[in-house]
Amino acid sequence: MPVIEVSHVSTRFGPAIVHEDVNLTVMQGEVFAIAGGNGCGKSTLLREIIGLLAPTTGSIRLLGVNSRELEQSDGSPLHRRFGVMFQHGALFSSMTLADNVAVPLKEHTTLSARLIREIVALKIALVGLPPDSAVKFPSELSGGMRRRAALARAIVMDPELLFLDEPTAGLDPMIAAGFDDLVLELKRLLGLTVVMVTHDLDSLWRIADRVAVLGEGRVLGMGTMEALAASEDPAVRGYFHGPRGRAAQQNHTGTAANRD
Ligand SMILES: Nc1ncnc2c1ncn2[C@@H]1O[C@H](COP(=O)(O)OP(=O)(O)OP(=O)(O)O)[C@@H](O)[C@H]1O
Numbered sequence: 390m391p392v393i394e395v396s397h398v399s400t401r402f403g404p405a406i407v408h409e410d411v412n413l414t415v416m417q418g419e420v421f422a423i424a425g426g427n428g429c430g431k432s433t434l435l436r437e438i439i440g441l442l443a444p445t446t447g448s449i450r451l452l453g454v455n456s457r458e459l460e461q462s463d464g465s466p467l468h469r470r471f472g473v474m475f476q477h478g479a480l481f482s483s484m485t486l487a488d489n490v491a492v493p494l495k496e497h498t499t500l501s502a503r504l505i506r507e508i509v510a511l512k513i514a515l516v517g518l519p520p521d522s523a524v525k526f527p528s529e530l531s532g533g534m535r536r537r538a539a540l541a542r543a544i545v546m547d548p549e550l551l552f553l554d555e556p557t558a559g560l561d562p563m564i565a566a567g568f569d570d571l572v573l574e575l576k577r578l579l580g581l582t583v584v585m586v587t588h589d590l591d592s593l594w595r596i597a598d599r600v601a602v603l604g605e606g607r608v609l610g611m612g613t614m615e616a617l618a619a620s621e622d623p624a625v626r627g628y629f630h631g632p633r634g635r636a637a638q639q640n641h642t643g644t645a646a647n648r649d
Pocket residue numbers: 402407425426427428429430431432433434
């Protein structure tokens with residue numbers, strides 16, 4: 390069942406064309422990644438899918454609802470059905486970790502303070518953070534812990550869909566791998582569909598069921614990592630067959646891609 394349908398989306402900022410006729414479908418239960426070079430419009434597409442930005446033309450359906458309706462209805466029940474982890478975690482620096490995680494519950498529910506505390510403690514444990522981290526401020530946490538805290542906030546409303554914008558950017562490879570494992574574990578436990586924007590080729594090999602590669606304003610290629618790595622399309626090859634792409638493939642399949 391499709392949970393996201395992006396149809397003929399074009400995006401312009403003044404004279405700059407970011408997307409021209411982008412089409413893709415995300416199916417329920419998959420980890421779908423949006424990849425591509427810097428500035429190709431990955432984050433913009435994510436913002437359009439969750440209704441923060443309207444595409445110039447074309448349409449996007451999220452869980453069956455047109456995202457233009459979503460953009461206009463801030464309190465929509467649909468907002469409870471998806472969670473978002475923005476770039477770098479985007480935690481509020483003046484709030485403790487527990488208060489950060491509690492934000493969506495305070496905004497979207499009328500639950501008592503006690504119940505909110507209990508749900509927050511549960512989510513903090515679910516993402517593998519120790520209980521005493523709840524009272525700490527983001528500046529007192531490591532980069533990896535901050536990402537986990539941001540993930541706890543993104544799943545605090547028990548969403549069906551989880552959006553991750555560059556979740557492992559700037560993390561060392563071990564911490565990034567641990568974060569990927571956590572995403573897979575949460576997907577399995579909570580029955581999530583995951584949509585992730587990423588540059589991290591290791592992460593793509595590790596957890597993505599399908600990947601859309603954006604470039605030149607469109608989807609250059611879409612499919613499993615195996616299929617994309619075997620693509621003959623020069624634009625797709627360029628993305629996967631650099632030194633980092635070959636190393637990531639070697640790590641995950643034991644076979645290096647052929648040198649161009
Ligand atoms: N609100 C905006 N106004 C004008 N230009 C914008 C706006 N948002 C994004 N852009 C431009 O659109 C292009 C795509 O940006 P976007 O952040 O979506 O790319 P990206 O693929 O996520 O990049 P990166 O991998 O570097 O994070 C960039 O050239 C950016 O400068």
